[in-house]
Each structure stands twice: as C-alpha cells, then as structure tokens.
Amino acid sequence: MKLRKITHQVLVGNVKVGGGAPIVVQSMTNTDTADADATVKQIIELADAGSELVRITVNTEAAAKAVASIRNQLDAKGYAVPIIGDFHFNGHKLLEKYPDCAQALDKYRINPGNVGRGKSRDPQFQKMIEFACLYNKPVRIGVNGGSLDQSVLTRLLDENRALKEPKPLSAVTREAIMLSALESAAKAEELGLAKNKIVLSCKISNVQDLIEIYQDLSSRCDYTLHLGLTEAGMGSKGIVSSSAALSVLMQQGIGDTIRISLTPEPGSSRTQEVIVAQEILQTMGFRSFTPMVISCPGCGRTTSDYFQHLAQDIQRYLRDQMPVWRSKYPGVEAMEVAVMGCVVNGPGESKSANIGISLPGTGESPVAPVYEDGVKTVTLKGDRIAEEFQGIVERYIESHYAMHD
Secondary structure (H helix, E strand, O other): OOOOOOOOOEEEOOEEEOOOOOOEEEEEOOOOOOOHHHHHHHHHHHHHHOOOEEEEEOOOHHHHHHHHHHHHHHHHOOOOOOEEEEEOOOHHHHHHHOHHHHHHOOEEEEOHHHOOOHHHHHHHHHHHHHHHHHOOOOEEEEEEHHHOOHHHHHHHHHHHHOOOOOOOHHHHHHHHHHHHHHHHHHHHHHOOOOHHHEEEEEEOOOHHHHHHHHHHHHHHOOOEEEEOOOOOEEHHHHHHHHHHHHHHHHHOOOOOEEOOOEEOOOOOOOOHHHHHHHHHHHHOOOOOOOOEEEEOOOOOOOOOOHHHHHHHHHHHHHHHHHHHHHHHOOOHHHOEEEEEOOOOOHHHHHHHOOEEEEOOOOOOOOEEEEEEOOEEEEEEEOOOHHHHHHHHHHHHHHHHHOOOO
16 A cells, blocks of 8 residues: 655644544535534534535525534533534635634635636635635645636646647546636635635546546645545445545545535435444445444355345434444454354354454255364354344454443
8 A cells, every 4th residue: 555645734613624633524414504403413414324424505695604513512512523514606705704703613615616607716715715714724625626716727728729639528628627726726825815725626528537637636736735536426326436546545645534425315314424434444444433344245055135224224223323443442443243144154254354254055954163363262152143143243342342440
C-alpha cells in the first residue's frame, strides 16, 4: 500500500482532516434544513452510523435561521459532530444576514461555478472568503463537473482551438475542473484564508475521469483533498463505481476525506452511504470501524440458508452496538467474526478469525464448532445455535476489550 501524500491539516470542528490524519468519513443530510428537528434527527442517525462530518444544505433564509438551533440541539444531546454548510448561488447573502449561522457552522462549502456570473462572481466569492476569515472557518472549494465555472471552460476551449493539435473535449474539461479549484484556492489565499483552512474537491460522475483529475490535482498541490464520485447512482451501481474510483486513488496515497454520494432507495435510511464509506476504508486496511463478519457465499453444500441468516443477524447486531462500544470497548472495531456454512472452509476461516462458527452443510452432522483465537472452545447444537453464538460473541468482547481500572 502506498503511503498517503501528506497534505496540510485542516481542523473541522474537533476533527483533523489531512496532514497524515486517518481518512475521514463524511455524509450529507437530505432533510429540509429549515426543519431543524428533522435535520437534527438525521444528523444523529448519520453520526451514530459513524459519519465524522455531516453536511447540510443552506439554501434559504429559513434554512440559515435554523442552523444555530440545529447546532444547539446537537450539543444538548451530546453530539459534537461538525456540521458543514453547503452554499450555492446566495451563500454570500446568507452568511452576511445570519451571523449566528456563519458562527454555528464548522466549515463552508463553496462551488466556484455557483457563486455568481460575470462581474458578480469575484466580489461574491470574496465576500464568502471574508466571512470564513472573520469566523475562522475552513472552506471546501468544491468543483463539480455538472456545475463547472463556464468562464474557465470557455477560456481553455479558446486556448485549445488555437493549438496545432487540439486536445479532446474530455481532457479540456478535466483541466478546467482542476484549474477552477486551484485558481479559486489561490484567490482565497490572496484574500487571507490560510492554506490550512482550505480543502479542495473536483467531483465528476465518470470513474476514469475522476481518477485522472485527482491524480493530476494531487501532483499540482498540497491542499487537503476531499474525494467523492458525484452522482454515483443507486444501489450496487453507486457502490461499485464509488468503490472503484476511490479505492484506486486511496491506494495511490491520494485523499484525506471521502463521501459516497449514493441515491438512497425511496424511504430508506441515509446511513447506507456512511456504511459503504467505512467498509471501503476497512476492507482496504486504512481504518477499522466495526467488527467485520467473514462469511461464505454458499454453494450446493449449503442448501440451508441458516448460515446466511446468522451472518446477517450477527453483522447487524455488531453494527447496532457500535455507538456504545466505541467508548466502552476500545479496539473492538478491528475484531473479525467468521460465520461459515460447511466443513470445506468453515473450520479454517473460523480459526483465522478472532471468533468463528462453522455451521453444518448439507449432509453434515448437525453440530457447529466454535473457535476463539484459533482454538475450538465449544460445539453448539439444537435450535438455539444463533442465540448461543451471539452470547459467546458478547462474552468474548467483554473479556477481551473491556477497559479495566
């Protein structure tokens, strides 16, 4: 694994981003921010799932008015998770009119393509940076392919047409996205924003383009970088495309914080994007968030779905406990639990995990040996295997990870 490139460290609330700190997981609410109670509820759900930064939309006066209340409610409930204000088009006005909002947010997100047009662009961008300096807030300068600053693109297209061998449009667009971010960051520094208050992102929805953009961006600057495949999509498509893009970049040492921009299923929890981000980082060995369940895919030897239900139940149980376990059982997030379906790989994988169970496959004796740290400790049988195994897992965690005075 390549060592991560050391970038400037940005402090967002109480969270360190970049500068060699662990890669940070962030997410975004989809509630109407003006509905403070609903937004607080979703932020808490995201924080409990493990989101370390949460972004909220600040698009109207009603939303801006609600931000201070949202911060106060979170603090009263014991949630220090930093909140980021997502501004487009009118952020300069909202920050000026609602100083409580400007103060309550832990970071501002500015999209150079949506700050203003023509003569209004520079003064409106300047205003937002001045507020960031006034309130000592970091800023993410986030360029999106779908809302690219057209003045930058037009300039590069004009220059490209003058070349003897013009570059393809895709290459010019990638360059425009990067230059928009870099030029905006340079302008922010000229206006007094310190380098350790700047985070850059250059998001696009094509995997290969995203990889090329960040590889090039990383070679040109040492700003803290936020990674994400924008408009990733729904379900497996969104998960696979985000995993493919971000994994390549992080393996090359690029990226300080990530978000998985999944389209949620109708009515489903927003927390899936947090879980996917954590699982990418954990399976790649960058961080550990929750005990991992190793389980086999099943085959003709496992015609019963018992092991599938047990693996699902154990994984859900472990994740549900993590909001409490993070402080109660330090180190438990690195534990591995194996739930295997037959004798072929079952005993071997169970011995390799911290704790594992090898369930009987088709035609095998109806018994399930349990292994702890490679040693067989008990054999379960009967109708209560699932309950008994969960109890064994609980006792293992208590005995191995509990803090003792």
